[in-house]
Amino acid sequence: MIESAAVTDLAQRITDLRVDEFRGDVRVVLPSTELFAALEVLKQQHGFDLLVDMTCVDYALYRDATDRFGLVYLLANTQTNERLTVRTFLNEPQLVVRSVVALWPGANWLEREIWDMFGITFDGHPDHRRILLPQEFSAHPLRKDYPLQGRGERHHFPVITRGTPT
Amino acid sequence: MTTAPANQKTADMARPDERDYVWTLNFGPQHPATHTTLRLVLKLDGERVIDAMPDIGYLHSGFEKLGEHLDYNQYVTITDRMNYISPMANNVAWHHAVEKLMGIEITPRCRYLRTIVAELARISDHLLATGAMGLDVGAFTFFLYAFYQREVINDVFETLCGARFTNSYTRTGGVSQDATPLVVEKIRAFLRGFPKTLQDMRQLLYRNRIFIDRMQGVGRLSREEAIASCASGPIARASGVTRDLRRDEPYLAYADFEFEVPCMTSGDCLARFLVRVAEMEESLKIVDQAVENLPSGPVNVGVDERTALPDKTQVYQSIEGTISHFELIMTNRGFEVPCNEVYGATEAPNGELGFYIVGDGSNVAYRARCRPPSFVHFALFPQLIRGHTLSDVVAVLGSLNIIAAELDR
DSSP states (O other): OOOOHHHHHHHHHOTTOEEEEETTEEEEEOOGGGHHHHHHHHHHHHOOOEEEEEEEEEOTTSTTOOSSEEEEEEEEOTTTOOEEEEEEEEOTTOOEEEOOTTTOTTHHHHHHHHHHHHOOEEETOTTOOOSSSOTTOOSOTTSTTSOSSSOTTGGGSOOOOSSSOO | OOOOOTTSOOTTTTOTTOOTTEEEEEEOSSOGGGOSSOEEEEEEETTEEEEEEEEOOTTOOOHHHHTTTSBTTTTHHHHHTTSTTSHHHHHHHHHHHHHHHHTOOOOHHHHHHHHHHHHHHHHHHHHHHHHHHHHHTTOHHHHHHHHHHHHHHHHHHHHHHSOSSSOOOEETTEESSOOOHHHHHHHHHHHHHHHHHHHHHHHHHTTOHHHHHHHTTSSOOOHHHHHHTTOOHHHHHHTTOOOOHHHHSOOTTGGGSOOOOOOOSSOSHHHHHHHHHHHHHHHHHHHHHHHHTOOOSOSSOOGGGTOSOOOHHHHHHOHHHHHHHHHHHSTTSOOOOOSOEEEEEEEETTEEEEEEEEOOSSSBOSEEEEEOHHHHHHTTHHHHHTTSBTTHHHHHHHHHTOOHHHHHO
16 A cells, blocks of 8 residues: 555545555656645645656557546655656647646756657746747657658758858 | 837836846747746846746657657657656666556566666766756866766676667666676776775865855755645755655665665755765765675576566577567567556655556556656746746756756657
């Protein structure tokens, strides 16, 4: 059984919370509508002050998967070194969650990367742009349905020529 | 399309707070002081930097997409190319996460060997980071002292696995080559010679007025800011965050050794420099203890477990070896991987380097997310440089030790 005050508290607040443990990682799965409130509680009341990483998984080709995207927040407590993984699932067309930049300023670039690679929109993000790929890029290449062959995106890019500017 | 003449302000530019004398400077992507391919757009008021906008992605190579198409042993060659200053640390981090996913318990000798190479990689990384910090603010001799010792470490790696730089040393359930007595002798020779260099490096810079003036008080990061912006590793420890995974979540063989976690509270460029130098001393202690207590016995997990590739002599001379080799290599066979996901983290030289791996039962990871410390640390840059002068840009950049290949992946 998982002994964590934070998980017990979350279970009281959120009715359909799923908790499990794998290889020592304690993980909770919660609905995306409850996500921001839950992360806020974890940060303010349970000392999970460090957002280690956040990432996304596209489950389009995953066996027995019922949801399209999974968002993963890896939290840590710098005092007790406790770790907690918070996951939520998103489906088209509702690919939007509330940004956590207000809680952790460091989430800024992490959320931009997820937007860039998966096309998840972060509501309330202060600088919602692509980060690794050019702004003209039109697709989200870490999605499983992105083609691995073809001409790519280069026809979208502006061509810069020497000589007289137009 | 017509553009407005240069002297005519557009509606956007005519804001009352817009100052005419603020001008924009492009820094990079090809500039000697960025060391790698990254670009900064700086807003300058004379010499003073008002704002900085990092523009990254020039070296994006789709490493995470490649992770979905290369198997768990092949992908180790890609991790070499992430933080190419300390490829060994990346190899260890990748297979640490893979073995956590598969639930493999590696042998004691393998744990010690991986600890040794990870700590040598840390010394090598910090040598380059501190050396480049010195180089950027004008201490060229210091850089040469640091770089010479990197050669010695590369020689150790060459004797160990045949490659100096892109080592690809680890394998699932073991390592590619066991350490020979010659390797142990070369590591001991390094341990004997390195303290002298460390002492020389200290004497060159610790009381150097120019160096201290350029580093002290520049790019201050408070403890609260460091935690809020997800910083880790030497950058967080220079700001007073006492988090070190080697001590807090002991993995490999770190629980067996005595070492300190150097921390400072001032959080400026000088603190980040001093923490790195102090960490080299601690790594030296760890390597010393590990080499002297290196357990004997097998280095890879047994052939019958069917997780580690068997030794070549076993493949050629025994039927069990041949079978288990084919069982792992053939495309319709391979590792037994649970349909689950884990996050395995290690303390890399630059900070927390973790991999979030989603297994789907096949030979290939369904998703191989890398938590890159450089990416998180480079986001700090604008807030560190704001209000400092243009010449401090290289000092702050050097103290963050940004590796663009890991930043962009």
